[in-house]
Amino acid sequence: MPTQQEIEKLLQKSPYSASNQATLEAYVDAQAQGQAPYYQDANRSLLRIYQFSSQSADPSKIALILMLALLEYPSTDILAFSYLVPARTQKVEPCASVLKCAKLLESCKFTEFWPAVAAIEGDNLLKNLVTNSTQKMQSAILEVLSLTYKSASVAKVSEALNVSSANAITKLSHPNVESVQGDKIIFVASSENTKRNRVFQEGVDFGAIASMMAKVTAE
Structure with a gap:
């Protein structure tokens, strides 16, 4: 398995050389297996x-790259x-499903995201x-909620994270959850x-989150 340092040297020398394809594909696999850090x-x-x-393109590797990027939400x-x-390629599975999940996250449709990501085949x-x-995505969503709100109902946060209780939220040990x-x-x-001084008594306004995230990513 190539190391990140080896990949860096490869990219410095000739980032788009066809001779790099096999090495870069191996590194994508290593990232997917948790054996190497994400490398944009x-x-x-x-x-x-x-x-x-295009004749050498591997759709399965493209799907992996898209999924790895999705997990950086x-x-x-x-x-x-x-x-x-x-x-x-975007219209063919599994890329189509991964991109669908990305759009749901972009729109902060978290409750719809979980069944969609579970349905990805590949x-x-x-x-x-x-x-x-799962845990990485839960932490990312919790990060987004914490950037927007001072507090939110356990029910709505649980729904967004696809968990069933406050205890499950606590177990994530997210640094932005005070109590x-x-x-x-x-x-x-x-x-x-x-x-923003937003404290929601009745629930979380996910539309407000989507609006805020659009501004953040545009900066």
């Missing part, structure tokens, strides 16, 4: 190589990568990546959620 530049380079030589890497993937690498990504007080999750005060 390496994955983008492989997509560009596929662009230059709220990063917009997957949006940038989608511009490097042909429209015909090779064993992709299936295992999806299965093993659970009765039926409310209290988030650590920040310049973002304090500035």
Whole structure:
């Protein structure tokens, strides 16, 4: 398995050389298996190589790259990568399902996201990546909620995270969760959620989150 340092040297020398394809594909697999850190530049380079030589493009690797980018939410890497993937490939499974999940996250439709991501089909690498990504995605969604709200109901946060109780939320040990007080999750005060002064008694306005995230990612 190539190391990140080896990949960096490869990209510095010739980032879009066809001779790099096998090495970059191996590194995508390593990322999916949790044996290497996520590396945006390496994955983008492989997509560009596929662009230059479409006959050699591996749809399963494209799906993995998109899924790895999805797991960086709220990063917009997957949006940038989608511009490097042909429209015909985007419409074919499993890429179509991964991109559907990305749109649900972008719109902060968290309750719809969970069944959609569970329905993704693909090779064993992709299936295992999806299965093993639950806690990471829960933490990412919790991060987004904490950026927007000072507090929210346990019921709504549980729904967004696809968990059944406040105890399950507490077990995530997210640094932005200050406490659970009765039926409310209290988030650590920040310049973002304090500035907005949003405290929802009846639930979480996911539309407001989507609007805020659109502004954040545009900056």
